[in-house]
Amino acid sequence: MSVRTNIDEVTSNVPGEEGGPREFGISTIAVHAGARPDPVTGARQTPIYQTTSFVFDDSEHAAELFNLQTFGYVYSRMTNPTVSVFEERIAQLEGGRGAVAAASGHAAQFLAAVSLMEAGDEFISSRNLYGGSLTQFGVSFPKLGWKCHFVDPTDPENFEQAMTDRVKFIFCEGVANPGGIILDIERISEVANKHGVLLIVDNTLASPYLLRPFEWGADLVIHSTTKFIGGHGNTMGGILIESGNIDWFRNDKYPGMSKPDNAYHGLTFAETFGDFGFTMRTRMVALRDYGATLYPTAAWNLLQGVETLPLRMQRHCDNAQAVAEWLEKHPKVNWVSYPGLKSSQFYELGQKYLPRGKGGVFTFGIKGGFDAGVKLIDCVELHSHLANIGDTRSLILHPASTTHRQLTDEQRESAGAGPDVVRLSVGIEDVEDIIADLEQALAQT
């Protein structure tokens, strides 16, 4: 590695001109990507640009900005300097080309859908999703004319069977909420590719520390950054990341990308902005028109959180593995669905896709069904009973009586949220204390 002596030798990812790129490790990226010292003040920490608007140099500059001919900030609904640091940070963590932040994970999902579909279009989704996503896709999206085909994702062939001419993308959670399911993303991406449609992977549960879906063929990655990315249960947020490898001209399924846009005087996003064209269009069309913007202060909170993502995630995984092994031997537990256990049908996929650890969220089945599940949750002292995951604190939830309550019995079963199911989001406390709390609560069921 060459010694860096002055700014001209700042090499980012390079040992020298003769060599290839030197990739930074994920912990370095988590701390640094997107953030550089402020050129005016020298501030090392990213400032919070709590402003709605940015002045133009002159009328010509304003015109260029509105025509997307030059780089610059206009209005924080679309771009903001604090938010863009966060966007670049996550884009680089995922190994993607660009990213658009949103007010929540649900907002990011909406931005993706509205950017890819017209009324009358369809998509295929894994049925193993966060309950709120099942409702968004199955109840609210149809009101906009978007039809979702839900399939059992554990056999990638099911995506093939559900394919139609109107399908624009396949959606799945790579590691599925609520419980311990890992999908064969590589095979699902082959189905998407064969039909010339995009694969969108929700990577919320794994985080880029454990899984980078672009390496397995995903085209877009989505996060609820409310979860492990932010990591402290204090800030809502979402993000949509583009791989940079999408050929928008291979078919006519995405006219918004491959045909001239009248609202921008006939520019074609995929041509003018190339491999970050989708990021530009999502920002300058979907975010402009639907306004699901991430707040600058929220972006700053999330930046603080993501700096420690690799440290936290490893601890979440180590603790979860220990808790899962302990639960599996407990007499009041019927089953544990954690891919780090050899008993899991997803053990092999876990070895392939998540070598560093199998995540911090999983489910187990309590003897005594619905009533025992409710009782357990009332008896825990250290675990917080709430509807979130990916907090530093250990969290517990009974999906059948909460997040998945609005679904039918059949939908609950197929989503892995039956009456005996308890979901844990194992925190980063001392694992002995986590286990002791579960032990005393199980004793009371």
Next chain:
Amino acid sequence: MSETASRSESGNPLVYLEHHNYYADTKIRRILRDVKTFAMVGASTAWRRPSFYAMKYLQHKGFRIVPINPGRAGGEVLGETIYGSLAEAPHKFDMVDIFRTSEEAYDITKDVIANKDDKGIKYLWMQLTVRNDPAAELAEAAGLEVVMDRCPKIEFGRLSGELSWLGVNSRIITAKTLRSPKS
């Protein structure tokens, strides 16, 4: 490349230059700092075309750009007279930026080499999606430094930090303040 190298149907040598799969940021920054004037082959007068965007942006960043477009010779774009060929332009320029297809880049490159000494050309740049390895090999043999499949506007924006304003991954990690390649 040896004299016995195989030839494609078009007569161009079959060449694959591995050192063009990746360019160090230092190399791109050095070229963008060194270049004062460049010719843009394929410059468009239509303001919604990518070449127009690139020309306008880079003019603002301090470059003088000489537009070359045989179909528009004698016309004007962004305050500059359009010339029909490199030879017809009365200017000296440090670089030629090719805004045409990869196939066309080969003959344009031969023209660049023919005008190299007269114009003082040091660099040959081919736009994003434009890559022609046989052309690059010819140019390098003639002493030109070559960049392919990159956009000077995007690279300028990336290295100065402006591209990051759009949430685009610059891949730059540094504890130093980012500066424009022209500063």
